[in-house]
Amino acid sequence: MENINLENLKIEPFSIKHIEDVTSIHSKVLDGWSMKGLIGDLANQSTESYVAVYEGRALGFCSFIATEDAELVFICTHPLCRRQGIGEKLLREAIIALPKTVNSIVLEVRSQNEPAIKMYEKMGFVTLGKRKNFYSFPEDDAIVMELIKGGVMNLN
Numbered sequence: 377m378e379n380i381n382l383e384n385l386k387i388e389p390f391s392i393k394h395i396e397d398v399t400s401i402h403s404k405v406l407d408g409w410s411m412k413g414l415i416g417d418l419a420n421q422s423t424e425s426y427v428a429v430y431e432g433r434a435l436g437f438c439s440f441i442a443t444e445d446a447e448l449v450f451i452c453t454h455p456l457c458r459r460q461g462i463g464e465k466l467l468r469e470a471i472i473a474l475p476k477t478v479n480s481i482v483l484e485v486r487s488q489n490e491p492a493i494k495m496y497e498k499m500g501f502v503t504l505g506k507r508k509n510f511y512s513f514p515e516d517d518a519i520v521m522e523l524i525k526g527g528v529m530n531l532n
């Protein structure tokens with residue numbers, strides 16, 4: 377476990393220079409996520425992705441489909457640096473950096489994913505509903521959550 381000084385953690389737009397670090401984090405978190413998919417993200421005009429960089433190394437990644445109502449597609453932090461505030465700082469600053477036209481952020485999360493649900497709730501996301509058996513391998517419901525930008529957002 378690496379101790380992180382959050383003051384030195386910088387949130388910046390995802391770019392090609394972060395691709396190896398982010399691919400490495402993804403491979404620890406997700407099966408079947410490829411570098412090709414990430415490069416596709418870079419090319420996609422409606423995708424907004426950000427990284428949390430510490431001492432020159434990306435330790436967190438998040439990605440949105442940013443239309444008027446943005447969707448948080450994915451967020452992850454390095455498994456050895458969890459519960460130190462990286463995910464929260466990344467998500468807060470990324471949401472602030474989203475285009476001004478974005479009014480709200482929606483997301484789907486596995487109902488068993490307590491760390492993520494707690495983080496979203498801490499930031500002011502509210503539950504809109506549930507999609508029964510939305511996920512497979514393993515089967516799980518999806519919780520649909522929303523945050524109104526500039527509304528009850530805990531951004532301080």
Ligand SMILES: CC(C)(COP(=O)(O)OP(=O)(O)OC[C@H]1O[C@@H](n2cnc3c(N)ncnc32)[C@H](O)[C@@H]1OP(=O)(O)O)[C@@H](O)C(=O)NCCC(=O)NCCS
Binds near residue numbers: 451453454
């Ligand atoms: C969800 C995730 C991004 C959180 O990243 P993190 O850097 O550990 O999060 P933070 O340290 O910023 O935690 C912020 C808050 O989230 C909640 N939280 C985080 N981890 C938690 C855990 N293991 N148990 C309970 N609450 C947790 C807490 O409310 C925490 O605030 P606190 O420490 O003041 O109590 C990380 O666990 C992760 O990458 N998970 C795998 C990928 C994933 O499931 N992504 C979400 C679905 S797309």
